[in-house]
Amino acid sequence: MANHATRLSSLRAKMAESSVDLLAVGPGAHMQWLLGFATHADERPCFFLVSASAECFLMPALNAEGAREHTDATFFSWADAEGPDSALAEALAHIGAASAKTVALDETMRADFALLLLGQLPGAAHQFSDHTVGALRMRKDEDELVQLKANAEMNDRAMQAAFAAIKPGMSEIELADVVRDAHAADGGVSEFRIVGSGPNGAFPHHHTGERRLQPGDAIVIDVGARRNGFPSDMTRMAVLGSAPDGYDEIHTIVDRAVEAALATARPGVKAKDVDKAARDVIAAAGYGEYFVHRTGHGLGIETHEPPYITSTSETVLDTGMVFSIEPGIYLPGRFGIRLEEIVILREDGPEIMSSLPRDVVVAKV
């Protein structure tokens, strides 16, 4: 199990490095990581506040019971009749942050929460969590890696169920339902199931729909499920019967882009260099304009979290980081190809979580 006291100490070290006087997180993934639970999220302002010397909750009285089961932290509660303002002022004073100069905000908290807090700290500079809790969350501990690996294996089984189910006349939604049921049978809750068949595959975030699979279709299958508080994510390709014209060439290019990113990702390398490695392969093959998204994203408590593998990210990769490598080429009106691995960055390079090859699966007509 995660040691939350250690996480809080590591956080304070990061805050000191970045001259952050105050960190404020709302109900959500940062709170989950720091404390092992997240409070009820509603329209009532709720923060976990951390200064150099102390921490406390601003807590709507109505939601205090659920939180009390999980923590001994000091609560500054507020009732509906009063509103949160004076409880927040007391909370900030209690932890010595009433004159905080630099605040790190949970970027996912509601706008009204953030502006309530900034309104009580006139002149304070804000940043988001990139250099504090976000930076810490990028490096996974052994327990997180075990969970993510188990979920990747679950996702492999769901992908294989999809491969086995593909047949002509089946709708994208029907194929997605096979994946959902496979996730459920494995104790997971399916989170997303992109099935992009034929020309629909050329939309990277295609909304799985009623289109029916036809012989000659290329099919993008991008799926993930949540179990034990952690997600999974993977993309593989299938074709029904025969591949469309030009498919094999593009599949090979995308696979080489994955390989180039895998070969580049090492501790000490910047995320943008991994993106560049994948992008250069695709650009050199003449398809640069058809690779329309970043190369990858981190995966932890959230399906998308730092490190983001983009062309501009200065994030320095390190051991224990978990992220996707998922280049793609999308040919409007024809088909799309994306191949996605989730990797753990080890001392000597990326360890791929999935056991499934990236070769195209040919389903029988």
Add this chain to the structure above:
Amino acid sequence: MANHATRLSSLRAKMAESSVDLLAVGPGAHMQWLLGFATHADERPCFFLVSASAECFLMPALNAEGAREHTDATFFSWADAEGPDSALAEALAHIGAASAKTVALDETMRADFALLLLGQLPGAAHQFSDHTVGALRMRKDEDELVQLKANAEMNDRAMQAAFAAIKPGMSEIELADVVRDAHAADGGVSEFRIVGSGPNGAFPHHHTGERRLQPGDAIVIDVGARRNGFPSDMTRMAVLGSAPDGYDEIHTIVDRAVEAALATARPGVKAKDVDKAARDVIAAAGYGEYFVHRTGHGLGIETHEPPYITSTSETVLDTGMVFSIEPGIYLPGRFGIRLEEIVILREDGPEIMSSLPRDVVVAKV
């Protein structure tokens, strides 16, 4: 069906009244109400922007396909490689809002979205949606009322299923599962099922748990489900066999508080006066300190939305508003009693959506 062009015109009238130059909503309920759909929500900044004369989307290129199916609005798309800054600047210039002085922000949007926008409008004052889209959403149209009423009837059936299932030795979770299954059988997706038995009922937002029902328990049952994009919400009380000591007196007081709020809620009355009517009954009976929350909340696309019926709300109630009236008395270590109606405010007063009486239901031992 809702007329979204009319909603946009009404919005501009409200913006003019409040001297708001720019409204920005993120993926969520405000967007759903304004446009009839909401874009995919992820970490990529996405806004629907409205000025006095024009409107447009700031749109992550990757999520554009899904949105395109629903709207002809102008998109200012941005790719992962570029980030949103220049597309946002172009979008603001396009709708004539690059020098907006007063911005109304969707209070539910992510903090990083809000601060990205405010960062491009130095010196602009911000407010939240209370006087613009929030104010409009409070007054429901006929289609919304029909949906909410149908969902209230569904919730009545789920509540009756719960009443019929209560028996000694059953856990709170097992009783909640009866409600969930009843919602599902009716085509709904159960959203919350608070079952607070015995002393657990004294926590207003109790986390339904493993406690087993015992003879002499009072049981708070507060449930709701979503169907066709709309929620439901209702609280009723049951006792198992016989009521605990003092139960009947408290139930009568809470019911009188509901009646007092119903008698006060009229078009033109302030929300705080409705709260006061309920609170005064409970305070006069000597239980003021045990009514620890607001009297109610609006219900529409969201389960909690304006108008909030609090002791400080200056919101003037009007016809077509839908909100809860749900006073409660919570006696620590003993039991809690809450009775919750959802009402439509009509010209001559509130119309209660539920058909179930508020009398305590006595389940057989």
